Amino acid sequence: MRTYCGELNKEHIDQTVEIFGWTNRRRDHGGVIFLDVRDKRGIVQVVINPDNKNFTLAETIRNEFVLKISGKVIARDDNLINQKLATGEIEIVADTIEILNASKPVPFQIDAVDTSEEVRLKYRFLDLRTNVMQQRMRLRSKVTHFMRDFMEKHDFLDIETPFLTKATPEGARDYLVPSRTYPGEFFALPQSPQLFKQLLMMSGFERYYQIVKCFRDEDLRADRQPEFTQLDVETSFMNEDEIMALMEAMTRGLFKSVIDVDLGDKFPTITYANALDKYGVDRPDMRIPLEIIGIDELLENIEFKVFAEPAKNPNSRVAAMKITGGSNISRKQIDNYTKFVSIYGAKGLAYIKMNEEGPASPILKFLGTEVTQNIINKVDAKTGDIIFFGADKIKIVNEALGNLREKIAKDLDLYTCKWAPIWVVDFPMFDANDDGSLSAIHHPFTAPSVDAKTLESTATTALSRAYDLVINGSEVGGGSIRIHQVAMQQTVLKLLGISDEEAQDKFGFLLNALEYGCPPHGGMAFGLDRLVMIMTGSDSIRDVIAFPKTQTAACLLTNAPASVPNKVLRELGVKISLPEKD
Structure with a gap:
């Protein structure tokens, strides 16, 4: 035996x-x-x-x-x-x-720490033999087991939804599947089961969950994949506070059960507006004790236009961020940080060093003694600190300083605790594009916090009934109360520039279902890959997926994607026209 x-x-x-x-x-x-x-x-x-x-x-x-x-x-x-x-x-x-x-000589020693990711992904069946990958896959299995057990105990029903469905309004990000039986027409792989789980609420199931694969054809980052897994949850007759409380209980239990981490009794909450104002991003890492402080009122009347013009512009801002004990940051490192914020559109990175002999900076001559002291007082800077500045359009300043905040915290190990969950609430309904059109912050089925008539007149300022769960600066889950009345759904689609004809073409089945006694409902989806990445302390979700794609959405193991014979293309009614190479 x-x-x-x-x-x-x-x-x-x-x-x-x-x-x-x-x-x-x-x-x-x-x-x-x-x-x-x-x-x-x-x-x-x-x-x-x-x-x-x-x-x-x-x-x-x-x-x-x-x-x-x-x-x-x-x-x-x-x-x-x-x-x-x-x-x-x-x-x-x-x-x-x-x-x-027997085995051929292996291309790398199992458990070797210096193997390149390219080699690991090419020989993923060997990489998965390593102790670290074995442990990550086991932890992932424990996570899904806990989730299923929790959902079942709370009367949620596991129901599968289709993979072959219809393209969404964001169709450019869909993976399309040609239909052989309907030449020239296509299925789309789902970016989420959103509409189907809402239809299940209309069908009277009341509580649904599914651990499901989703697909999105977009540029990749360390925490994204073209195919990803999420815990999808939907429930009827519960408001956002009740759903958040239930999902918080699951998250708290998950961390305690799987990795013996106590996340505390109740997660704090922050509004979207406050998150951007103080931390620059809508997924604030609350382990970091750094805050972004607006100083527009101190700079409106100075002659230095680099600061004065953004300070007076309602669509721009000037903000400062104090790093306690940061005056020993070298000029070379400041140059590196300047290059880093340029990724987010910042044209530069001004600073003031609080040295023993007094403040020092190339910008002091433009600010003057009084304004400089007012800034120092506003951010409560002391000797040994450094103050970084951002001045530009609001989005650029927020993204530049928000991401710089995270980078500096990592470089200087400024974390005050190991785990910091927080709910982000009161998201805007819409984001205004440069051409004046509107885009949904979450998706077009999120309920606003106002009635349809008010929404039409306050579209650019109306808030939604959406909520995100953020842990250590990563959004691990997001959800909302959904629209359950056809008039409100039609209003939202209209504000998004979707005509009645297009709405019927893309969402006619949903609009029709809403007229047959749809209950109030809402839900949430957790990014399983990202959650496991955080729980294992991994740097990339590729490290917690058995067979992931590269950052260019390729599979080195199977050499996918790959071409198919012309005979197959003809049967599908597909003709390929590639752009000419330079």
């Missing part, structure tokens, strides 16, 4: 055991062969003495051979105990050895 390698200990001494696994390492010591054999539970050392009948066979064993070994468990000498292994107090003296399968 099989015994797992990692479960062997002193209680097994003098027992004969049978193990299966891979050769993690092989060593020859004076005619004695030592094998570190690895399975899903851990590693154990196997000793093969020269008088073993399988010794010649053992000499052929190399790393990653698949083995079946039986032998007697013995205690290691005290001076040979390996404290780094859970099984380090014992070893197996092999009796019989069977090579179940």
